[in-house]
Amino acid sequence: MRLLELQLLAYGPFEGQVIELSRERGVVDVVFGGNEAGKSTSLRALEALFFGMEQTTADAHRHPYGDLRVGGKIEAADGSVLELVRRKARKASLRDASDAVVDEAVMKRLLSGVDRELFRALWGLDHVRLRDGARAIFAGKGGVGETLFEAGLAGAGASRLAQTLQEEAESIWSPRATTRPLAEALRSLAENRRLARRDGTTFEGYKEQVDGIEGAKREKETLEIELRTLDEERRRLDRALRVLRPLRERAALVLERASLGEVPILPIDSTRERQAASAALSESAATLAEIDAKLGALATREVALGPARTLELDPADAIDALSAARGSVRTHRDKADALRVEKAQLAAAIDGGGDDLSDERARRLITAVKRAATARAALVDATAALREAEATRAVAARRVEAASDAPTAPLEQARLEALRAIERREAGRAAKNRARLARSRAEAAFMSLGLFEGTLDELAARRAPAEEEVSEDSRRVERCEEEIRLAERELDRARTKLEDLDREERALLAEGDVPTEADLVSMRAHRDAAIAAAFEAPSERRAALASVAAADACGDRLRRESSRVSRFAIVLAEREAVEQARSQTSRRVDAARLALGAALSTAAARFTSMGVRALEPSSMRDWLRRRAAIVSDATSAAADEAAADGIEESERVARERLARALDASPGATLDALLERTDAAISRAASAARERDRAKEALSDAELAIARLSSVVASRTVDEDAAARASARELSDAGLATTLDEEATLGVVDDRRRARTARAALARIDAELALAKEAEHRLESIVARLEASLGTHGGEDDLLLRAERLGFELRRARERNDAARAIDGERGDLVRRRDDAIATQAKARATLDEHVSRAGVSAVSALEEAERRSERARDLALRIAEVESTLHAAGDGASLEALELEVGRVDEEAVLREREELEERREDVTRRRDEAFHREVASRMGLDRFEESNAADHAARAEIVRARARSLAARYVRLRLSSLVLEREMETYRRAFQDPLLSRASELFATLTRGTFEALVVRLDDKDRPELACVRSGREIGVEGLSDGTRDQLYLALRLATIERHAKHADPLPLVLDDVLVHFDDERSGTALELFAEIARTVQVLLFTHHERVAEIARDRLGARAHVVALDR
């Protein structure tokens, strides 16, 4: 087919534009459009016409989607011309000139079934795909099959696809790898199926468990019954062992009791009672004898006391009364003289005391007199204070008048300013120093800064680039450098790796040629051909046999040396990969170097405007920092200098102002002026303080005078009232009203003392009366006692008589006391004798009763009777105890039953029997436990049926199986795809190698303008056919070609393929898009010549935005070029 017209009806920026193409064969249509002229739009329009518009397109910016139209006139292979229009629509987008829908099949037929992508692959070529194709040849190491295949498919990467398919397949499964997903899925499938089988449960298994439970239960029950029987027997033997000894003991006790015969059983305390009675009998006899002796002795003592004296009074009472009365008389007599002397003194005192004055009156009198004296004194004090205050006021008034009042405010203001000036003086000096330092630092740094020819001030004045920008430049440069470094390192590594691979390859080859699958395929082909020939001509049989042998040998070697073959293939693949990587890395290095240059230029440009010769950005970043420090120092120095000047000026002003305020010479220093100012201000301050104090004193004095005048008036009134009250009290007391306070107090004291003496005199008189009364009472007592005793004291002193009577009375009392003691003792003895007689009778009665109860004849036989009775009682108790023990040990069985059960058994025999029984019991217990364990185990086994995991495993197995199926299916398809593609690349080579390479060789020689003479096929190290270029008779592999030559090689191969295509089928237009951008003018011209040659069979559309290409086409091709200039 041939495109005669491309109509840009409404598409992109175009409207109604028609690109007419040449109808002549051998003419190249060169569609030229500069930038923005619409060359790319036209290309898209061409594809849109053929294949429909893209769903979203960038070409609807002028015309809305619904209006987009592209048309064209197309000449079919049969010479018919169709005019078709393509609209933007999902369906029915192809129309004819009358807008009637045209079946899409019409276009498909014209396009021979290719779609957009295949059209690009088969009939399109641009500079990118040209370069990609050239690279693919390089990547394929110039393998002829791959190269020819690639040349027919622009940029498709067939060999890469074959490799990718193989890799994808191997990522799923590989015969020798165990960790691939499919291998894992298959393992998991087998494992889950195994587990499902393992965990699957059967009826037999179930029955086994159920039977196990039942059997174990039955056995357990039987054994438990046996165990219970054994337990019963064990209890019997244990009982026998418990009762055997008590039974024997009881029998002995019963025998002993019988030997005692009839024995009266006496009360338990018979012996004690008997012994007590005998003892009481003995003791009472001895007591009676002792009492009789004591009664005799008392009678003797009574006789010795003599007859008793009878008194009217009890001697003790009489002694007490006499003693008390005598003491009282003696006491009064001792005090009587002193009382009399005191009485005389008191009488004298009473005589001098005057009239009595009551306490109340005396108190009122004293109070009144004291008040009058106090009021008088207060009045005197107030008057004196008033006079003193008046004197103070006069003094203060004089001080106030004497103090002066001079103003100091202006002086103080001037002083303040002067002080501030002095304070800032230091700051000024510091600023000056800083400025000096900063300036010298800036100048020194400026000297060493470099790169700038002007002055420091000029440097500071010019605007510098921002540090961030320069840092960014620096980082950009560093990144480029790092990229270059890394890439170069990678290149080094690649180099080393290649050397290693070369070494390994040489080593592998040193063991002989390495056969390949290709060899085998080739040999088999030869074999097949030879066999075929042998069928045709028997003479070829020998050759056929040799071919068969060679093919078999190759196959055998492949099998034998599979590891070396595979390693060799790996080495080759690795080398190819490393070469590819090295090539990419080299390009990275180039790109990085370009980027580095650009970054350095950008960085340098930033400094041009400030007149600086820039270095690399990292240095300039430092330079900028140093410049910033210099500028900062210079600016700071200027600021400090200005500040220091300002401070000096302010000090001068302050000094002049202070001098004016002091009225001093302006030539004096500020410090001297300040000194004088301070003295003046101090003096003024002292004067002011004095005047204030005087004023304050004057004010205080006037206030005091006012207050004291009031006090004096008040106290005058008080004094008058108190004097009148005092006179009235004195008059009431009968005293002279003129008496002063002291005299009044003296009179009052005298009157108080006289009253006290009178009270004391009355007390003495009372005591004297009591003394007399005591005399009388003693005398009465003495007279009565003397009369009672029959004595008489005569004229003797009353106290002497009383003393004698006392002696007599004490003698009479002692005799009476002794007689009463003898009566008491006798009474006691008589009572004790009565008690002993009663005890004696009671003991005798007790013994008589014991004799009677024991059935003996005398007390002396009682002891034996008691001993027998005690033994009989003990035996009865013991027998009862043993029987009680037997009752408990015999589990409540009767004595008869126990005796019957135990009989005459031997304890040792019972023990032996017991031991044997215990062994039997242990055995039965063990068997019972075993049965129980079997039951539990069977129950647990049964639980497994409730929790079977078989279904889970089966479910998992199904899931894994689906995964394995999916992976295996994918592997199969990938592997087959890879095999088929490789196979077809090889058959393509075989089919087309000769004609294609022959034509490509011519085209390549032309394109390289004879630099290369031809293309040849040679065998590479693996005896694989590879492409080589002949230059000056020498073969050069594709890896030895430059990028440009590789481009030319690819173009030659591609053009040869298209040419061949065109010879055998209806060709589509060949669309070349700026395919010559990497070609110089000469080579472009040569290529255009070739395009024109091909255009004889294939329509060639060359789109370009390089006017130069259009010019070359016109120059070189003349009428064979049809240049269409796009014009919007």
Place this chain on the structure above:
Amino acid sequence: MVAYAALGGTVLVVHASDIHLDSPMIGLERYEGCPVDALRGATRRALVKLCDTALEEHAELLLIAGDLYDGAWKDYATGLFFVGQMRRLREGGVRVVFLRGNHDAESQITKHLTLPDNVKQLPTDRAGTVVLEDLGVAIHGRGFPTREVFTDIAKDYPTALGSLFNIGLLHTALGGREGHEPYAPTTTEVLKQKGYDYWALGHVHRREVVSRGPFIVYPGNLQGRSVKETGSRGATFLQVAGGRVTELEHRAMDVVRWADLTIEADGDDTIDDLLAKTRGAAERTLAGSEGRLIAARLTIRGRPRAHAKIRKAEDAFVAEVRAVALDVGGDDLWLGDLRVETASPLDLDALRTQEGPIAHLLRGLEGLRNDADSRRSLKEALSELRAKLPDDLVREPELACLDDDEALREVLVEIEESLVARLAPDAGDE
């Protein structure tokens, strides 16, 4: 509730079949996030749900029309599980009548299981009848003595017992049902002649009311087990009153529902269009799932323009489709099997007549398809894999090519599409 049909009360009968207890889900592929826990034991959970519903609604009778177990399944624990559920029904007063179908005809489980007294199994050597007088119901039926029964056993069923509600329990392919073995074949006429009120059939896994006079009903299986068994699965609940069916209702009992989704790609469809279609299909499926987990197979086919792009990065495309399904369905939708079966929009026949590598490749593949000897070498290349795969896996259609030459030819057609698509350079922006 004690309701006697004879006295005019109602009897609730549950008709189920093809429970295939403990048989695993088939064809679910495990990817990361596969809800294994939700998928396993689905048949058990469906049976539990059936029993729960029967108890909650006080059903009187449960009928199981065969294939309670799967034939190949021998795990006795499965039988014990069934017994456990039957005991639950006994406590709730539900009686159960069942027979053996082709799958459990020779089941070792059934042979030895001791069933509770509320469960009656119909004989396999002749037709038998279970009369439940208190319910006024008679159930006639005969189970499969062996797996393959090709005679019309329904013919020998007894005639209806007057005054009772007569139910025929039968495992049959009836007049032949596609996808099912033609076991115990019979006709609706034969069934109608018996004069029964209700024919409770089993064997066919899709629910079907074959007739309403009398009722001849397939309830379908209780739980779908593969993508071939899509849609709601469950049991038929029928109310019987006055000796006739007054209400018939299908109740879903499945716990996991299968869906077989197909996206038909249009010629202009881009990858985004296909993803949008996937989203729509997923949303529609989820809307009808009644809250169940959906196990879906998704097939994308047609000849979209995006075919080449899909083939070049099929893994990425599959991942995107899965991501859409996950986004729409979350844990409720599991895309177990995803099949990308798009074909090239190219006219391969036209291309084949051209020149150049693609045409050469197409012609080479055509040659392979027509030359058994050439295919042998391809098979040899896959022989190591073949040796590693279990036979049952190789019988799967996708892998049949490893043994079957005809299948290999079909795969070569697939490969042709794929290779041409992958060899074309990228079309740039779509």
